[in-house]
Amino acid sequence: MRERLRRLLSVVVGWTLVLAPWSTALSQTPGPQTQAPAQLTLHAALQLPYEQLFALAPTLSFPSSAFKSERSMLQKGETACRRRFKADAKDYAKQIEQARKQLKAQGSRLSNLDRHNLHCRIQNLDLLRSEAEVLAGQGIPTAYDNLAAKLDLLQYWPAQYAQARRELASGVYRQRRWGDVQDIGFRQIAAGQPDDIKRGQQAIEELRRSRLLPPDLPNADIQRYVNEIAQRIARNSDLKIPLHVVVLQSREVNAFALPGGYLFVERGVLEEADDEAELAGVIAHEIAHDAARHGAKLMKRATIAGIFYQAAQVAAVLLTGGVAGAGLYYALQYGFYGLGLVINLNLLGVSRDFELQADQLGIQYAWKAGYDPEGFILFFDKMATKAGYIKGVSWFRTHPPFYTRMVNAQREIMFLPAHKQSIVQTSQFLEMKQRLAPITAAAEREDEDKPSLLISREEGCTPPRKIEYQPGQSVEQLCAGAQTAPAGTR
Numbered sequence: 001m002r003e004r005l006r007r008l009l010s011v012v013v014g015w016t017l018v019l020a021p022w023s024t025a026l027s028q029t030p031g032p033q034t035q036a037p038a039q040l041t042l043h044a045a046l047q048l049p050y051e052q053l054f055a056l057a058p059t060l061s062f063p064s065s066a067f068k069s070e071r072s073m074l075q076k077g078e079t080a081c082r083r084r085f086k087a088d089a090k091d092y093a094k095q096i097e098q099a100r101k102q103l104k105a106q107g108s109r110l111s112n113l114d115r116h117n118l119h120c121r122i123q124n125l126d127l128l129r130s131e132a133e134v135l136a137g138q139g140i141p142t143a144y145d146n147l148a149a150k151l152d153l154l155q156y157w158p159a160q161y162a163q164a165r166r167e168l169a170s171g172v173y174r175q176r177r178w179g180d181v182q183d184i185g186f187r188q189i190a191a192g193q194p195d196d197i198k199r200g201q202q203a204i205e206e207l208r209r210s211r212l213l214p215p216d217l218p219n220a221d222i223q224r225y226v227n228e229i230a231q232r233i234a235r236n237s238d239l240k241i242p243l244h245v246v247v248l249q250s251r252e253v254n255a256f257a258l259p260g261g262y263l264f265v266e267r268g269v270l271e272e273a274d275d276e277a278e279l280a281g282v283i284a285h286e287i288a289h290d291a292a293r294h295g296a297k298l299m300k301r302a303t304i305a306g307i308f309y310q311a312a313q314v315a316a317v318l319l320t321g322g323v324a325g326a327g328l329y330y331a332l333q334y335g336f337y338g339l340g341l342v343i344n345l346n347l348l349g350v351s352r353d354f355e356l357q358a359d360q361l362g363i364q365y366a367w368k369a370g371y372d373p374e375g376f377i378l379f380f381d382k383m384a385t386k387a388g389y390i391k392g393v394s395w396f397r398t399h400p401p402f403y404t405r406m407v408n409a410q411r412e413i414m415f416l417p418a419h420k421q422s423i424v425q426t427s428q429f430l431e432m433k434q435r436l437a438p439i440t441a442a443a444e445r446e447d448e449d450k451p452s453l454l455i456s457r458e459e460g461c462t463p464p465r466k467i468e469y470q471p472g473q474s475v476e477q478l479c480a481g482a483q484t485a486p487a488g489t490r
Contacts, residue, residue, distance in 0.1 A: 040060075042062050042066050042067070042070050042151075042154070043070060043073075045060070045150070045154055046070075046147050046150045046151060046154075047474075048150075049378065049381045050150070050153070050377050050378075050380070050381045050406050050410075051374055051377055051378055051381070053150060053153050053154065053157075054153070054157065054161075054410050057153055057154050057157040057158055057161070058157070058158045058161050058162075060154065060158075062154065062155075067151060067154075067155045070151055071148070071151060074144055074147055074148055074151065077144065077476075077479060078140060078141065078144040080479070081140050081144075081475070081478070081479035082136045082140050082141070084479070085132045085133075085135045085136035085140065085468065086132070086133075086136045088128070088129075088132040088468065089129050089132040089133045089136060092125050092126075092128045092129035092132060093129055095125050096122055096125045096126060096129065099118060099121050099122045099125065100122065102118065103115075103118050103119075103122070116458065116460070119458040119461075120458050120460075120461035120462065123458050123461055124461065124463065124464040125464075127464060128464055128468060131468045132468050135468055135478070139475075140475060140478070140479070143474075143475035144475065145402050146402050147475070148402070148403075149402030149403040149406060150402075152403040153403060153406065153407070156403075156407075157407065157410075160407060160411070164411050164414050164415075167415075168414065168415065173415045176415065177360070178360060178361065178364070179415070181364050181367075181368070181416060181417075184236065184237065184238060184364060184365070184368050185235075185236065185237065185238060185368075187238060188238070189238045189291050189292050189293075189361065190291065190292050190293040192293065192296075193239070193240045193241045193260075193261075193290070193291070193293060194240070194241055195296070196241070196259035196260040196261075196290075196293060196295070196296040197241060197259075197260035197261065198260070199259045199260060199296060200258045200259040200260025200261065200262045200295075201260065201262075203258050203259070203262075204258060204262060213248065213264075214248045214249050214250040214266070215248070215249050216246055216247065216248065216249065217247040217248060217249045217267055217439065218249065218439070219435055219436075219439060221432075221435055222247060222270070222432055222435055222436060222439075223245075223246070223247050225428055225429075225431075225432045226245060226247050226265055226270070226279075226283075226432075227245040229276065229279060229280055229283060230243060230245045230263060230265075230283050230287065231243060231245075232369050233280060233283055233284045233287055233365050233366065233369045233371075234287055235369075236365055236368035236369040236370075237284070237287050237288070237291055237361075237365040237368070237369075238291040238361070238365075239261060239287055239290055239291045240291075241260065241261045241290075242261055243261045243263060243287065243290075244261055244262050244263065245263045245264075245265065246262075246263070246264050246265070247264075247265050247266075247267065247270070248264055248265065248266045248267065249267055249439075249443060250266040250267055250268065251266075251267060251268045251271075251440075251443065251444075252266045252268045253266065253268035253269055253271075253272050253383060254266050254268065254269065255269050255282050255283065255285075255286050256286060257286040257287065257289045257290045257295060258295055259290065259293070259295040259296040260290070260296075261290055262290075263283070263286050263287065263290070265282070265283065265286075267436070267439075267440065267443070269282055270432065270433075270436055271436065271440060272379070272382060272383070273379060273429075274378075274382075275375065275424050275425040275429060276371070276375075276423060276424070276425055276426045276428070276429040277366070277371045277372040277373075277374070277375030277378075277422070277423060277424045277425070278375040278376070278378055278379040278382075279375075279379075279429070280366050280369065280371040280375055280423075281362065281363075281366050281371070281373065281375040281376025281377075281378075281379055282376070282379055284361075284362035284363070284365040284366040284369070284371075284376070285358050285359060285362035285376065286358075286362075287362065287365060288357070288358040288359075288360075288361035288362040288365060289354070289358045291361060291365075292354070292357055292358065292361060294354040294357070294358065297354075298354075355405070356404070356405065356408055359376070359405060359408060359409050359412075360408065360409075360412050362376060363376060363409055363412045363413060363416070364412070364416070367413075367416045367419070367422075370419065370422060370423050371422060371423045371424075372422035372423065372424045373412075373413050373416065373422075374413060375424070376409065377406065377409055377410065377413075380405070380406070380409075
């Protein structure tokens with residue numbers, strides 16, 4: 001963790017030179033804090049990763065008027081951007097209705113080519129409508145929530161950081177909930193873990209029977225590698241039952257734990273993680289859910305199939321479309337793109353308190369296993385920025401507010417004893433990424449040929465001239481170009 005922090009601080013100057021300079025002016029008011037570098041505007045600071053902001057915030061100083069102005073700008077920006085994409089969605093819906101009326105009116109008089117072209121038009125408009133709805137309802141709010149959280153961090157973290165340091169100096173930090181980290185594995189977080197095993201087995205059987213789980217990732221080496229990481233963390237956790245780990249062949253960026261020690265990691269997590277510490281942070285968080293018996297407390301097994309099926313249909317409606325690129329827009333992943341949204345919402349995500357508990361415990365378990373606990377924050381930050389705010393829709397829809405989550409996580413990291421050397425990257429992780437690349441490429445090719453549950457595919461259609469979202473776009477780029485042309489011309 002310390003090595004990663006030093007590396008981040010060493011590039012601060014570089015960041016200040018490349019970030020966009022438009023925003024409110026910096027404070028010139030004297031105070032105990034170091035003034036911000038002249039090049040680093042408040043708005044530009046919002047583009048920095050959370051880890052770097054936590055380090056820099058106590059050294060920066062901006063006037064309260066700057067925060068007020070920036071907060072107002074973000075609120076107006078989100079409102080305007082969502083309004084644009086909602087209008088786009090309505091316009092696409094009207095065009096779909098007109099095309100269907102034309103199809104019905106002309107009927108048998110249409111030539112095969114004209115019918116094909118009309119089918120393709122409806123199909124492409126349906127894609128654009130679905131994508132605009134996802135952006136307006138999920139992607140854009142997620143991205144702006146993230147920016148607002150970083151603004152709160154810059155404004156409020158310095159005082160909270162000072163408070164955390166006082167708690168460290170006085171020793172009062174040891175009195176926090178689950179502050180007995182030296183006793184991990186010997187303390188009891190939640191009694192009755194063995195009682196969850198049968199419930200978890202039944203839930204998995206029901207899910208597989210209902211075909212609500214994607215198949216296992218077809219690579220024994222990757223399965224073994226992820227299992228080894230998870231078992232290492234489990235041995236350094238408060239889990240008292242065997243852990244069963246499966247990597248799923250799903251592009252969604254998510255992981256979830258069912259009661260009884262059943263952990264599922266979706267392929268998208270492996271694709272997005274940049275080092276082993278990030279992957280460990282995600283896995284540790286899910287193990288924490290099982291250690292605290294969150295799933296068992298929320299799940300009613302008798303209704304699980306109905307809950308999953310109904311919610312999966314909703315998720316499919318929300319997440320249909322080209323949010324990951326035009327080549328994927330015809331398919332919902334194995335029928336239900338958004339599986340993590342369904343599971344977290346109905347089993348784990350209902351209680352935000354449970355998510356905050358899993359954050360704290362997961363950070364402790366990753367630390368105890370020798371990993372840099374900052375990996376969890378880095379992965380979270382990645383999912384909230386650029387392409388992540390689209391790819392990780394289900395990751396955020398059921399999780400606590402960004403600021404609360406990040407601050408609580410950072411405080412917990414501050415309170416943990418420092419390791420002489422923490423695991424960040426390993427050769428095994430890099431080998432896993434090499435093995436994963438051809439699997440991902442093959443899966444994407446296969447996805448192009450899979451029919452959607454909600455879109456009747458017409459073969460041989462040319463993708464729309466413009467999709468709403470281009471992979472890698474920041475929310476500001478997306479919103480700036482939201483209506484460069486009327487929706488009907490895209």
